Amino acid sequence: MHFDAFDRYHDTQSFIHRLEPRVKVVVTIAYILSNALLPDGAWIAFGLAWLFLLSANVLSNLGITFTLKRSFVALPFALVAITVLFSIPGESLSAFHFLFWDLTITDMGLLRFVSILIRSWLSVQMAILLVATARFPDIVHALEHLRVPSILTTIIAFLYRYLFVLVDEVFRLLRAREARSAAAAGERSGGSVAWRAGVAGSMAGQLFLRSYERSDRVYNAMLARGYTGHLNTINPHELRRVDYLTTALALIIILFFQWVGRL
Amino acid sequence: MHYSPAPLHIPDGFLNISVSLVCWALTVITLSVAVSRTNRSLGEKQVPLMGIMASFIFAAQMINFPVAGGTSGHLLGGALAAIVLGPWAGMLVMTAVVAVQGLLFQDGGLLAMGANILNMGLLTVAIGYGLYRSVLNKSQATRLTVAGIAAWLSVMAGALATSLQLWLSGTSNLQTVVIAMLGVHAVIGLGEALVTVAALGFILRTRPDLLGEGSASAEGGRGWVVAGIVVSLLVVLLSPFASADPDGLNRVAIDLGFIHVGQSSSYQIIPDYTLPFLGATPLSTILAGAIGIVVVGVIIFLLGQGLKTKS
Numbered sequence: 001m002h003f004d005a006f007d008r009y010h011d012t013q014s015f016i017h018r019l020e021p022r023v024k025v026v027v028t029i030a031y032i033l034s035n036a037l038l039p040d041g042a043w044i045a046f047g048l049a050w051l052f053l054l055s056a057n058v059l060s061n062l063g064i065t066f067t068l069k070r071s072f073v074a075l076p077f078a079l080v081a082i083t084v085l086f087s088i089p090g091e092s093l094s095a096f097h098f099l100f101w102d103l104t105i106t107d108m109g110l111l112r113f114v115s116i117l118i119r120s121w122l123s124v125q126m127a128i129l130l131v132a133t134a135r136f137p138d139i140v141h142a143l144e145h146l147r148v149p150s151i152l153t154t155i156i157a158f159l160y161r162y163l164f165v166l167v168d169e170v171f172r173l174l175r176a177r178e179a180r181s182a183a184a185a186g187e188r189s190g191g192s193v194a195w196r197a198g199v200a201g202s203m204a205g206q207l208f209l210r211s212y213e214r215s216d217r218v219y220n221a222m223l224a225r226g227y228t229g230h231l232n233t234i235n236p237h238e239l240r241r242v243d244y245l246t247t248a249l250a251l252i253i254i255l256f257f258q259w260v261g262r263l
Numbered sequence: 264m265h266y267s268p269a270p271l272h273i274p275d276g277f278l279n280i281s282v283s284l285v286c287w288a289l290t291v292i293t294l295s296v297a298v299s300r301t302n303r304s305l306g307e308k309q310v311p312l313m314g315i316m317a318s319f320i321f322a323a324q325m326i327n328f329p330v331a332g333g334t335s336g337h338l339l340g341g342a343l344a345a346i347v348l349g350p351w352a353g354m355l356v357m358t359a360v361v362a363v364q365g366l367l368f369q370d371g372g373l374l375a376m377g378a379n380i381l382n383m384g385l386l387t388v389a390i391g392y393g394l395y396r397s398v399l400n401k402s403q404a405t406r407l408t409v410a411g412i413a414a415w416l417s418v419m420a421g422a423l424a425t426s427l428q429l430w431l432s433g434t435s436n437l438q439t440v441v442i443a444m445l446g447v448h449a450v451i452g453l454g455e456a457l458v459t460v461a462a463l464g465f466i467l468r469t470r471p472d473l474l475g476e477g478s479a480s481a482e483g484g485r486g487w488v489v490a491g492i493v494v495s496l497l498v499v500l501l502s503p504f505a506s507a508d509p510d511g512l513n514r515v516a517i518d519l520g521f522i523h524v525g526q527s528s529s530y531q532i533i534p535d536y537t538l539p540f541l542g543a544t545p546l547s548t549i550l551a552g553a554i555g556i557v558v559v560g561v562i563i564f565l566l567g568q569g570l571k572t573k574s
Contacts, residue, residue, distance in 0.1 A: 008367060032374045036280045073369050074274035080429055080443075081277060083436035116434060120276025120372075127275070127369050136367055149298045151310060155359040158314020159321060160367075166315075166322035173326065193330055197454050200328035201461020204338055207326070208347065208462065209470055211319035215312045222311065229307040 001164045001171075008131040014061035020243045021134045021142035027250045028130045032123040034254045038261040040115040045261030049122050052253060056126070060133050067125035067132075074124045081116045085109040136160055141233055150230070157231050162218065169210055173203045271339075271421050271448075272364060272379055275372025279432040286428065287377030293385050294358060297351040304351075304482075313352055317359040320344050323462075328454075336454035341387025341421070342395075342414040343459045347466065349479035350392040350487055357384030382424045386494060387417035393491010396483055403467060407460050413491070414459035418452035419445060420498045426505070441505040 016024070031052070038045050057064050090108030131139065137157065144153040177199065181190055190196050219227075278286070301309070320340040327335040340360070345353035361380045365371040371379040394413035398405050422444040429435040466473055474480045 006367060029373060032275050032372065033280075035276065036278075036283060036374055074276070074372075077272075077274050077277060080440055081434050083439045084434060087436040088433075112433070116276055118276075120274050123275035123372060123374070124369050127366075127373055131367055131369075139366065149295070151298050151302060152294070152355060152358065152362075154310050155314045155317050155355055156362055158311055159317040159359050159363055162315050162318040163321055166318045167325065170322045170325050190329075193328075194457055196328040196330075197336065197457035198461040200326050200336075200338070201458040202465045203326050204323045204343070204458060205462035205465025205469075207323055208319055208466060211315055211322075212312075212470075212473065215315040218315060219308055219311045227311075229310070 001168050003161070003164050004136075005164050005167075006160070007136050008128070009135045010062055010132045012061050014059060014133070016056060016060035016129075016133045019133075019246060020237065020239050021138040022145050022237075022239065023243045023247050024130050024134050025139060025142045025146065026247060027254075028126050030251055030254050031126045034257055035119045035123050037258060038115075038119070041111045042115075042261035044263075045257045046115075046118050046122070048260060049257050052257070053122060053125055053129075056129055060129060062129075062132060067128045070128050071121055071125045074120050077120070078117055081113055084112045084116070088112055137233070138235060138237075141235070141237060145237065154231060162214075165214070166207065166211055169207060173207060177203065271383055271425055272361075272371030273375040273382075273425060273428070274369075275374050277372075277432065277434050278375050278378055278428055279434075280374075282428050282432045283374045283377060286381050287374075290358075290377040290380045290385065294354065294380075297354045300351045301355060309352070313348070313356055314359070316344070316348055316352075317356045317363075320356060320360050321363065328458075330454070336451065336458075338458045338462075339383065339387070339418060339421075339451075339455055341383060342391025342410065342417045342455070343462055345388040345392035346395045346410055346413075346459075346463060346480055347473065349481075350388055350483040352479060353388040353392060354385055357388060360384070378425075378428050382421040382428075386420045386424055389487070389490050389494050390417040390420050390498075391491075392483055393487045393489070394495060395480075396485070396491065397488040399481060407464055407467075410463055411456040411460040413495075415449075415452040415456040416495050416498060418448050418455045419502065420494060422448035423498055423502055423505070437505060441502070445502055 031049070035049060038049070053067065054064055057066050060066070085105050086103045086109060088106055088109040090106035090111075093105045093107055093110060095104040134142070137160065140153050140157050140160070143156075144150055183190075190199075301313075320343075323338050323340055323343075325337065327337040330336050341353075341357055344356050347353075348356055358380050361371065361384050362376065365373060365376045365379060391410075391413045394416070395406065395410050398409045401409075423441070426435070426437075426440045426444045429440050430437040463474070472478065
């Protein structure tokens with residue numbers, strides 16, 4: 001497995017790609033915060049926020065539907081919000097009987113449900129765009145510039161750096177289990193569910209020992225290459241004038257959404 | 264790739280602004296105690312170790328086992344991380360895992376990440392380590408049994424906290440979400456318990472030194488036992504209450520003034536949840552929230568001090 005097998009970065013040249021990672025992190029967070037602050041049913045503001053997202057897609061040279069195609073990851077979670085359809089008082093839209101409940105969908109409930117879905121759908125797309133236009137190590141570096149404690153950013157950087165090594169290890173463990181799980185035709189291999197969970201647990205224990213021992217070797221190898229407790233990067237990570245201007249403009253636009261949403 | 268989202272990661276949009284920010288504040292305060300504690304007690308060598316351990320938890324979540332009908336279970340890892348790495352390191356490691364899941368895989372939101380870290384990284388570690396710490400010097404069988412119970416409870420605690428946050432955000436009906444979440448996670452938690460116990464058993468058989476005297480696993484103070492038991496009791500007492508008598512919890516929430524958070528949508532400014540001299544403005548709500556955060560922060564800081572002096 002390649003070391004950046006997990007990165008969602010899409011390598012291309014664009015205005016957004018060239019922006020400093022800090023700018024992208026700050027604007028993404030401001031955008032998500034703004035969505036959370038918009039009132040239920042602020043359709044015009046939601047529409048403008050969507051246009052903002054589409055323009056960011058275009059400016060990033062990835063195609064206008066880039067984030068749309070990947071935006072449904074959060075959708076299964078909508079299940080937990082279904083109850084607001086029935087539990088918020090309001091005018092009845094439709095009543096029906098489900099198993100042993102009498103349910104009434106109210107207009108206020110529907111308004112809230114749709115608003116929650118839109119907020120979630122817009123926010124997740126901006127987060128997708130962030131990791132598509134900045135390399136993950138650069139995002140971690142940006143977090144360090146934004147005063148996230150360095151012990152935490154270093155742990156995250158190591159997590160990311162060695163994940164592919166350990167996932168390779170997991171694949172070896174899974175292949176070994178597969179190879180030993182033969183079964184006669186028509187028979188099921190393996191024991192009870194509890195037994196299978198126990199096997200998975202032993203594999204996790206094995207993975208722990210391998211990771212633990214590997215961390216020693218990793219540390220020694222890093223010392224040999226001059227590690228002093230700080231991770232360096234060859235990217236300059238300097239804020240240029242275009243970075244300041246873009247941040248200011250984006251934040252003003254996002255504030256404008258708030259104003260529109262409260263009209 | 265084997266990455267499969269777990270049902271506890273709350274995406275953005277499902278928590279309202281007050282709940283998100285309060286959870287972020289609780290998380291940041293707890294983490295800053297964890298950062299200062301680990302910075303003081305660990306050498307530079309431990310940071311790469313913790314990073315690789317975070318990688319380990321992430322990768323271990325990919326080891327799945329078939330359950331039934333095409334579904335499969337896998338480890339979540341909070342209790343295991345706490346027991347093998349010690350409490351503060353366990354918290355930082357689980358935080359890194361949740362942060363990467365949210366940032367890189369969009370499994371859990373960014374604004375909701377404070378809540379996600381709290382539910383899956385901090386509560387699970389407090390229960391997992393606290394209960395295990397209470398039987399640290401007992402026989403191996405007792406330790407493994409308690410570790411299993413702690414793993415199950417830690418999953419339930421995460422599920423209960425998630426349900427309560429969704430309810431307080433006005434996203435879900437209290438009774439429905441609590442019963443559904445706890446029901447599903449009672450089963451997921453069984454898998455978690457079995458995997459955690461088997462993993463610990465394997466480590467005890469092959470490298471008992473990693474869990475014995477003087478290891479990270481034994482470094483937490485006795486204060487953790489209290490923390491673990493208190494959080495566990497809250498889960499045990501609150502779960503049946505919330506699922507069987509939601510009106511009761513509503514009444515408690517009214518008495519404590521929480522319910523306004525629960526009933527307000529993300530923007531409505533409820534007069535009782537503002538500062539009188541500023542009137543009903545967003546600034547007032549934010550300040551009211553900030554004051555609440557400071558109060559909670561002081562409590563957690565004092566708790567942290569207590570845990571430190573006892574260790």
